[in-house]
Amino acid sequence: MNGIIYGDNNFSLPSHMNFGKYFLDKICTHNNAEALIDAATKKKITFDEMARQITSTVSCLKKLGVKQSDVVAICSENRIEFLITAIAIFYSGAILVCVNNGYSEDEVVHVLHISRPKYMFMSLSTYNKYYKLLKNLNLIEKFIIFDTISMNSEVINFNDMPQGSLEINTYKPTEENGGTALILYSSGTTGLAKAAKISHRSLIIAVQQPTLSKRNVVMLTITPWSSTMGIVILLQELFYGKTIAFLPRFDEKLYLHAIQTYKVCILTVAPPTIVTLCKSTIVKDFDISSVEIIYSGGAPLNSTVIKELKTRFPHIKRVLQGYGMTETTGALTTEEENMSREGSVGKIVYGAIIKIVDYETRKILGPGQFGEVCVKGPILFDGYIGKDSKDDFDEDGFYKTGDIAYYDEDGFFYIVDRIKELIKYKAWQVPPSELEGLLMKLPSVKDVGVVGIPDSLAGELPTAFIVKQPNMDVKETDIIKYINTKVSPWKRLRGGVIFVKEIPKTGSGKILRRKLRDMIPKLPASKL
Structure with missing residues (x-):
């Protein structure tokens, strides 16, 4: 390569x-087969x-x-x-x-x-x-x-x-003629959500990507269809004639009941749901032996969790992962039932071109070398509404993802880290700068830095480091209640608030988030 x-x-x-x-x-060719099952209402x-x-x-x-x-x-x-x-x-x-x-x-x-x-x-x-x-x-x-x-x-x-x-x-x-079909919102490190334009052409290519399994089996999803992962996987699997059972939100008992009732073979989930299944005390009350494939996306899945899952549920044959983003109309790399490698996020999808480059020199790297993932091709989005996207692309037209990865000699990709500072809470993206902007509006706050702290269930918990204004008193509960009224549930400060004397920064004023993480004391149990 x-x-x-x-x-x-x-x-x-x-x-x-x-x-x-x-x-x-395409769906007209599937005739009278079941397409969708609302597992909450039983409507089909x-x-x-x-x-x-x-x-x-x-x-x-x-x-x-x-x-x-x-x-x-x-x-x-x-x-x-x-x-x-x-x-x-x-x-x-x-x-x-x-x-x-x-x-x-x-x-x-x-x-x-x-x-x-x-x-x-x-x-x-x-x-x-x-x-x-x-x-x-x-x-x-x-x-x-x-x-x-x-x-x-x-x-x-x-x-x-x-x-x-x-x-x-x-x-x-x-x-x-392939113009804009869909607007999806993508969070970024610059603050509030950006509106990404997805073309008819990109969607047409996206649904033709190989299906997770070529067998005629039932899949269960709880991922919101307003999200990229939710809507693209739904469209793709229906395109191939799969029966999709779904729930509007995760409810452990209802989820397990749906698996048992509809003999679900494939689960598409974010890592927190997998952790919940591993720790479930009621799973023994349900027959979930029909589940053979779990497809995880939205955040990296810990290899320890994969091993625990396979140990506890030996009927599961494959735990597959994918890697993608709104800007690539969903998956950029993915695994299939008969094409997987543990720890990887699979191989490149149709219509994509990927290069791995040194983040500083921009030199193209070969197999086994860690670098930034850059992508172009017909699966790529058509830019953001109302935002100049020139800084998001390099001189050769590749979109700079901000993610660090490498690939092996066989073309399997492995995600290493993120250059971007997004916090991943249960597969949701939380921009630290958005929370920082809200917190700086409080008269009692002099300075602030927000980072994600590791959590075994949620992935990361948004945590605020705050410097108080002199002679002003503010409590952690006051700040948490304020943020709760301003943001979505997944953006709340579940990691808590830590009061400090100073926010570590570079000479140019950039927050040194690594040093903030080093300042995190031993915290109580997860505030989920």
């Missing part, structure tokens, strides 16, 4: 370049019925006045209507923006001011949580609620949308 690794170009691109049509045409839908509902929803969007390149938001927990609406939006030529239903009000305002959607689909819970806030923003022209509620002039029920008549085999999608 010459230091640049090329993924196969074993993918096809349709002439119309509309992901919605491409996906719909076949591929045939899904195709009909997608087409009907496209018609409804047209009747509502949704036009090409209009931005349409979905803010909901995982549910069947979420997927149907998403594909219909793609098909119509509009742009889907996924808004996480766990966002704080400040975060919702931030992300919507970036993408500025005209229409918004919501569940009843997100409607109750955000409607007053959203109404005052004066951005959304029409709200569509998946559940039945009393209506007003701005809100209609999903099932009451204006109907039309479209034939699946004759309706023609809007020509897109």
